[in-house]
Amino acid sequence: MNIQIKNGRVIDPAKQTEVQQDVFVAEGKIVALGNAPAGFSAGRVIDASGLIVAPGLVDLSARLREPGFEYRATLESEMQAAMAGGVTSLACPPDTDPALDEPGLVEMLCFRAKNLNCAHVYPVGALTEKLEGRRITEMAELVEAGCVAFSQANTPIADTQVLMRAMQYAATFDFRVWLQPIDPHLSKGGVAHDGVVSSRLGLAGIPVEAETIAIETYLRLARRVGAKLHITRISSADALTSIERARAEGLDVTCDIAAHHLHLCEHDIGYFDPQCRVVPPLRSDRDRAVLRAALADGRINAVCSDHTPVDDDGKQVPFSDAEIGMTGLELLLPLIVKWAQEDKIPLVQALGVITNKAAGIMGITKGGHLGVGARADVCIFDADAERVLTRETLRSQGKNTPFLGLPLPGVVRYTMVEGRVMYEG
């Protein structure tokens, strides 16, 4: 069906444009902007007056909990969450059960996702078998099965020789390696940032060095073997300093942060709020300020939701025993809009970190922008409206977020995937 999106403020961060114009969609693609192409006849007209028409969001990390953790969430529920959150492309990390270390598993996941016909799912393959950090996986086969990158999720490789070889092997084929900076020894037993809050509450600390030492290792190995390295979820100012130094020395490296790190810091743990148990941990307020500034000036390339649905049982335990993670697909847009509003960042710039820049890191060209010929993946939202986040409004099976009960800006009105309207709010 041909669709005309009328009267919206069209923001395309890829082209840095923000224009009041119509968007014309046919056969799942964007066919024109501004004036209708010759002979276009709209089967449906969406009135986007007062709304923003943006590319569908690209999320660098969303756990769909399949295979293995279906009791926490299913592909169906989380795809609904993605649609409600305006997320049309997402990468899913390999820490499923079993881990995404075999082509068959990846094919099955892609097949299941395709049948649901919602967001485009891009699996991230395991760098080592079972994520155990001992044997490397069949990376080339995994790419043929659909993987866009390789990672260890939150399970770092302790043996640096294995790490170097895994990076070397990936570099052979120019595959992307996404690494979460965690020193397995320094982070051992830790559950919160090693700072004032952990000292006061008696929570075992994770020092910033658990992050920076891992980053330094990754950066040196990447330079040595020529790997295409992306560092995921940094949390500290020092991590950024290390990355900037490597960049100054000529290394091409990108990095991202999780959206909640833009807004939360160690103090949000309050009195043992298990919803704030995340990896990496919420750091100091100074770290948060540095991350926000670095995102604004482009030193941090992208933001992901790091969506991790956890059931109530996993959080109704003492802080240190709580399962890790926050639900995030439906918070990605609101948290970015909130950041943009608070720090007075133009939306055309702010949205880049969850659209075209994220797409670039993933290596996809057909999504993340609104150019003529691109997939008609569109997120139409009201930037000025606010909505209070509640358990009932969340489509995700995971209700685990400390933002429950808070009003958040950026309300999604329509989500379109390849020219099909999949969500109307």
Add this chain to the structure above:
Amino acid sequence: MLNPQLNAAGRLKHLITLDGLPKDVLTEILDTAAPFTEVSEREVKKVPLLRGKSVFNIFFENSTRTRTTFEIAAKRLSADVINLNVATSSTNKGETLLDTVDNLCAMGADMFVMRHASSGAPYLLAQHLRATGRDHISVVNAGDGRHAHPTQGLLDMYTIRHFKQDFTRLTVAVVGDVLHSRVARSEIAALTTLGVPEVRVIGPKTLLPGNLEGLGVRVFHDMNEGLRGVDVVMMLRLQNERMQGALLPSSQEYFKFYGLTAEKLELAAKDAIVLHPGPMNRGVEIDSAVADGKHAVILPQVTFGIAVRMAVMSMLAAGN
């Protein structure tokens, strides 16, 4: 932060931590404990305050000594005491902490005394009771992870006040493994709230958390320097397992530099008192000559501990 321990009228409802507890509440507990010390000297060491109440000691971590003092305190208040060593029972069968608690509530619990290996567990319990409309049940934290051991902190304050009267003229040193110590955190919170002008912390860097200054204490790594002129020395227990990791080289070396000996104690004020939460590791953190010497008030601590726990329990039962 909302203080989860006080009810709307500002009365004590749970005892989770001393951190953030107002000075007048701390003082009220100490004042209330005083008459209870006399009860333990009577022929019938029992008063009928908690008659008909059921106190559940739920210990997710074994501690015979602490459990016993709570048991004695509850029994001297005429409560029915039920001891559960959950460390060896249902949680091993996959039952969650809150499942266990729900079951005990159904058996008519009026008060929970809880020991747990994870910081924050008693608070989780208090929150759960509130969320499920069982606000009349009180929670006493008998030690959670590295977080807090409020009754130990209170009995230490009672002991200090008993021997030194005025908190506002004291220099107090807390010595040893502060990093892993819930006792130290409760002591520091109470001492600073009660107006002790100088609280010192002494230990090797591996056993002290970062950001200690944020808690209002002065940090010393040299024990001789840290003990100089102090009125109160509060020793901490050093767990044997600390020797296994890379925290300390040996108990001998620890004793040499951080063990309290008569010689080191010479540096403190002449009438200094020495406290220890027990059980002591003689020859590791404290020398026998000090443990049994005239400065030690370790046995009075135990006696006061029962009175303080009686005071806490009777105030909680009254607050609900």
Add this chain to the structure above:
Amino acid sequence: MILPEVKQLLGILADQMRPHVTPETALVGVHTGGVWLAERLHTLLGISQPLGSIDVAFYRDDYGKRGLHPRPQKSGVPFEVNNRHIILVDDVLYTGRTTRAALNELFDYGRPGRIDLAVLIDRGERQLPIAASFCAHTLSEPLPAGSRLSLQRDDHGNLSLELTHA
């Protein structure tokens, strides 16, 4: 209503008690007014046994409803209780509940041979089968509901009765 002078009442009370006091007799005052009276009587009657005092806060029957009495005092019974003649001293006898609590508390120190009750004023309206052995003054008619009659002590140690209305 005119309240009688405490000094005069104390004299009457001491006169009533004197024939019953032996060298083995001990006095126990009930906090707070009863303790002040017991101190005076201890001197007036030349009692040789040390003076005892009890605070019934831990024995009250309204704990469940009203909670713990704030800042309870230490009780002290510094003599052998078993087989002793004890005179319990209180300022005002009213419902009898405080006396009940005091008797229970005394028995936790041992098994007394005999207990008498000495009060300054009996205001009637008993709720328990309790009577004073010695009483200096009995009110002829009940006080209005909610009123409180109690002993006060000023900075110079002078005792007086005070009637307050809720």
